[in-house]
Amino acid sequence: MTPPSRLERLQVLVYLGAIAAGLTLGSTVPAAGAALGVAVLPALAALLFVTFLLVPLASIPVAFRDARFLMTALVANFVVVPLVVAVLVLLVPDEVAGVDGALVVLGVVLVLVVPCTDWFLTFTQLAGGDTARAVAFAPVSLLVQLAVLPVYVWVIAGGAAGADVGALIDVGRLGATVLVVLVLPLGLAAVVQGVAARVARGPVGVEGVAGRLPVPLLAVVLLLVAASEVPAVLDAAPLLPLLVGIFLLYLVAAVALGVAAARLARLPHTAGRTLVMSVATRNSFVVLPIALAVPEGAGVVAVVVVTQTLVELTGVAVLVRALPRVLPAPTTPL
DSSP states (O other): OOOOOHHHHTHHHHHHHHHHHHHHHHHHOHHHHHHHGGGHHHHHHHHHHHHHHHSOGGGHHHHTTSHHHHHHHHHIIIIIHHHHHHHHGGGSOSEETTEEHHHHHHHHHHHHSSBOSSHHHHHHHHTTOOHHHHHHHHHHHHHHHHHHHHHHIIIIIIIISOOOHHHHOOHHHHHHHHIIIIIHHHHHHHHHHHHHHTSTTHHHHHHHHHTTSHHHHHHHHHHHHHHHTHHHHHHHGGGHHHHHHHHHHHHHHHHHHHHHHHHHTTOOHHHHHHHHHHHHOBOHHHHHHHHHTOTTTHHHHHHHHHHHHHHHHHHHHHHHHHHHHHSOOOOOOO
């Protein structure tokens, strides 16, 4: 991986500025905000195409060379984390400031149950983690989460929290959204990676161009969502203390879980940092189009997802500095 750019280091401020600009635009020119809503899904499709392009799908076999790290990461992310999420959603009341608690539960489950595959790599590098293991794990994580996400949503949101998932989600609309915004970008990214692999310096060129795009593209998406969902943001404002509290609790629990799992599995310190980052960062990129496909209350679910993104980015910005102290390099004996 190339070193993080200045824009990547400042991405939290970029995203905050994009949301503020979107809210200002949507509040002062409501017609423009409503019109911009049409561009949200195309912008998300472009963002996810670039995101998938940066996930080295050809590295999947490499991930199985370190079975101990892979199994620890899979169990932590896809077994233990969902259990943590099932407990956290119990904190959501049936109704919060006039908003159906089921919508909040759905948003929390969507955004917390699957690990990140994009800025997870950048933050792992910033924290001194093992970027080779991170790059190898990312495509495995992506394929697993696409398979199990519907199961987690149905079991946790529909079972543990009592939400009527069938009533909240329009399956036809959701299927069309997933096809256009997730499946097609993933397939196109796989084709581009395959072509680039056959061209001299192809992968380097593709990674160099695509690597500059996620931060500005996500900023555009956040601006569009904020501008087009101003009423939902205003309606959901009373939810923010509850949401911030839940997402902070998750982040603390995830870091503790990651550190404990790394020590239990006796991973090297760099691999341990990678594991912690994998459980601390969540895949809001992938679930945001799903949130926006909810026919009634999509704005509320999207606000939940975006709130988690901002809490996570702020927390992880601190974590990249603290993690090397929590999992330090072994001292060399004199």
